[in-house]
Amino acid sequence: MSSPHPLDPLTASEIRATQAVLNARGLLDGGTRVMLLDLHEPPKADVLAGRATAREAFVVLYDAAHNTTSEVVVDVGARILRSSRVVAGVEPALDGADAATAETLVGASEPWRAALARRGITRSSDVIVFAWPAGQFGAEDAARGRLVRAVAYLRAANDNEMARPIEGLVALVDVSARRVIQVDDEGVVPVPDAASERNAWRPLPQPTTPEPSPIAWSTVPRAVAGPRVDGHAVSWRRWRFHVALRPREGLVLYGIGFDDGTRVRSVMYRASLSEMVVPYGDPGAGWYFRNSFDVGEIGLGPGVAALEAGVDCPANATLLDATIANDRGGVRALPRAIAVYERDGGLAWKHGRDTRRARELVVFSVSRLGNYDYGFEWTFHEDGTIAHRVLLTGVMTPKAIAPKDRADSLAHAVAPGIAAVHHQHFFNYRLDLDIDGAVPNQVVESETHALAPGPANAHGGGFAMQERVLATELTARRSLDLHSGRRWRVENPTPHGTLGEPTSYELVPGANADPFAAEGSPVRRRAGFLGAAVWATAYADSERYAAGDYPNQSAGGDGLVRWTAADRGLTGADVVLWYTLGITHNPRPEDWPVMPVHEAGFRLVPVGFFDRNPVLGR
Numbered sequence: 327m328s329s330p331h332p333l334d335p336l337t338a339s340e341i342r343a344t345q346a347v348l349n350a351r352g353l354l355d356g357g358t359r360v361m362l363l364d365l366h367e368p369p370k371a372d373v374l375a376g377r378a379t380a381r382e383a384f385v386v387l388y389d390a391a392h393n394t395t396s397e398v399v400v401d402v403g404a405r406i407l408r409s410s411r412v413v414a415g416v417e418p419a420l421d422g423a424d425a426a427t428a429e430t431l432v433g434a435s436e437p438w439r440a441a442l443a444r445r446g447i448t449r450s451s452d453v454i455v456f457a458w459p460a461g462q463f464g465a466e467d468a469a470r471g472r473l474v475r476a477v478a479y480l481r482a483a484n485d486n487e488m489a490r491p492i493e494g495l496v497a498l499v500d501v502s503a504r505r506v507i508q509v510d511d512e513g514v515v516p517v518p519d520a521a522s523e524r525n526a527w528r529p530l531p532q533p534t535t536p537e538p539s540p541i542a543w544s545t546v547p548r549a550v551a552g553p554r555v556d557g558h559a560v561s562w563r564r565w566r567f568h569v570a571l572r573p574r575e576g577l578v579l580y581g582i583g584f585d586d587g588t589r590v591r592s593v594m595y596r597a598s599l600s601e602m603v604v605p606y607g608d609p610g611a612g613w614y615f616r617n618s619f620d621v622g623e624i625g626l627g628p629g630v631a632a633l634e635a636g637v638d639c640p641a642n643a644t645l646l647d648a649t650i651a652n653d654r655g656g657v658r659a660l661p662r663a664i665a666v667y668e669r670d671g672g673l674a675w676k677h678g679r680d681t682r683r684a685r686e687l688v689v690f691s692v693s694r695l696g697n698y699d700y701g702f703e704w705t706f707h708e709d710g711t712i713a714h715r716v717l718l719t720g721v722m723t724p725k726a727i728a729p730k731d732r733a734d735s736l737a738h739a740v741a742p743g744i745a746a747v748h749h750q751h752f753f754n755y756r757l758d759l760d761i762d763g764a765v766p767n768q769v770v771e772s773e774t775h776a777l778a779p780g781p782a783n784a785h786g787g788g789f790a791m792q793e794r795v796l797a798t799e800l801t802a803r804r805s806l807d808l809h810s811g812r813r814w815r816v817e818n819p820t821p822h823g824t825l826g827e828p829t830s831y832e833l834v835p836g837a838n839a840d841p842f843a844a845e846g847s848p849v850r851r852r853a854g855f856l857g858a859a860v861w862a863t864a865y866a867d868s869e870r871y872a873a874g875d876y877p878n879q880s881a882g883g884d885g886l887v888r889w890t891a892a893d894r895g896l897t898g899a900d901v902v903l904w905y906t907l908g909i910t911h912n913p914r915p916e917d918w919p920v921m922p923v924h925e926a927g928f929r930l931v932p933v934g935f936f937d938r939n940p941v942l943g944r
């Protein structure tokens with residue numbers, strides 16, 4: 327057994343020890359809920375210096391009776407409360423209890439029941455209530471308590487619980503004061519019928535020519551090829567790293583290094599999804615608020631899927647269990663939460679008859695967030711590349727339309743009586759690259775431009791690459807630029823290797839999208855990270871989430887926008903790179919009733935990290 331890493335997640339017994347301390351101090355009395363119970367990470371400086379650090383738990387508690395939030399740190403080993411403080415003016419992420427409260431309250435609300443009756447719905451057991459994070463759209467939202475906006479669906483025959491939206495009906499609910507503030511009914515739209523929903527799941531008819539018998543997928547036995555997984559430590563070929571499933575961020579990788587034969591060289595201290603937001607483009611009363619921040623307002627851990635080898639991932643996958651806490655601070659097991667497996671990587675390189683085949687190592691997990699299922703995949707390559715892909719699947723949020731309607735420019739009809747509203751998905755990744763050490767690192771931007779025609783460029787075909795150091799945080803707020811092929815590297819300027827050049831890793835963006843929501847709009851204020859595709863910050867232990875610690879019902883202005891306003895210096899520093907990845911989803915009929923996987927991502931590619939192609943020999 328390799329020694330545990332200080333960033334390894336809390337174990338079941340550490341969660342129990344934390345719960346025991348909370349109980350002993352009376353902190354869970356009166357229906358107080360545990361909204362987050364996570365590792366309190368030791369300071370990075372201590373970890374890098376190899377200093378002994380205490381195992382601590384960071385707990386967010388919510389007292390519904392008084393609508394107060396507090397943060398508690400527990401020393402797990404010593405079983406003592408380290409600190410406790412009330413955080414004023416914030417609301418922690420929504421949990422299942424909030425949704426259940428909202429469902430109970432609207433079910434008892436006369437205006438809500440009357441609106442259902444206008445649609446011929448009289449049995450509350452036929453209705454599924456879905457609680458959306460409320461956002462903050464005006465002074466009246468800011469003044470009230472813990473809010474959700476409730477929408478409803480008529481129960482469907484299968485798992486597609488959102489197939490039959492009860493359109494136009496929204497309730498604003500204060501789940502702390504336990505009252506329905508307002509019920510809006512925009513008017514009756516027919517609820518899509520159950521037959522249409524069942525119909526949607528029909529497979530295509532048999533093809534006109536017979537299909538071949540199923541392929542017997544060959545699998546590589548784990549004993550022959552594959553990673554060594556020891557607790558949270560993964561070792562595969564030259565790559566060394568740790569992997570964990572954390573309650574808020576989901577999959578987190580840490581301590582990533584590359585073994586060059588003499589030592590393990592540092593590449594990245596920690597890689598995580600820091601925030602997500604999914605703004606819908608329909609400005610109507612039933613839709614404008616649908617901008618859920620799936621990391622900070624919900625959390626990826628509780629929705630993590632139990633993966634099945636041979637189905638969700640290849641049969642040779644090693645599946646790792648994870649553990650998080652429930653809202654009483656008890657242990658909640660997440661079986662088979664992470665898959666680690668090797669797969670064929672295509673061609674590594676070829677020249678004439680000399681060829682190398684590539685292998686790659688995949689780390690994969692899937693989280694269900696409401697209707698969507700998101701897969702997160704990190705891939706390690708023999709050539710030093712680290713790639714990330716996000717896989718979008720599951721069920722789109724549907725909107726009921728009159729069956730004769732073909733939807734409009736805000737939505738696309740996907741089935742009779744059902745449209746899917748145009749929307750965007752944004753992901754912000756926190757990439758704490760430490761290239762050959764945490765310091766000295768800096769961020770370098772490169773652009774390629776055509777050379778001016780002239781005597782030195784007589785035929786006009788010349789183009790050249792220019793580089794500049796992004797010296798401070800404000801200068802490092804950058805957008806993508808197709809015209810100049812803009813790229814960013816985190817570089818250690820210390821001369822290295824036979825060339826005596828700096829070593830670096832480059833962020834290579836894939837497809838991306840600009841936000842359509844107006845600058846200054848509530849969603850843009852709250853998701854300030856949408857203001858740039860690339861950000862860089864001077865490392866701070868406390869800066870972890872791009873939209874701040876508490877995005878739920880926030881007025882905005884927190885996170886990357888606030889931190890980088892300080893314009894800290896980035897040269898010779900420990901820098902963190904943040905990447906905002908956007909997808910514009912204009913739904914198609916083929917995305918219904920369940921979406922074929924759509925993927926997007928980015929790569930981190932070594933530039934001068936190696937002297938030459940690292941995939942030689944073997």
Ligand SMILES: [Cu+2]
Pocket residue numbers: 718722749751911
């Ligand atoms: Cu989508």
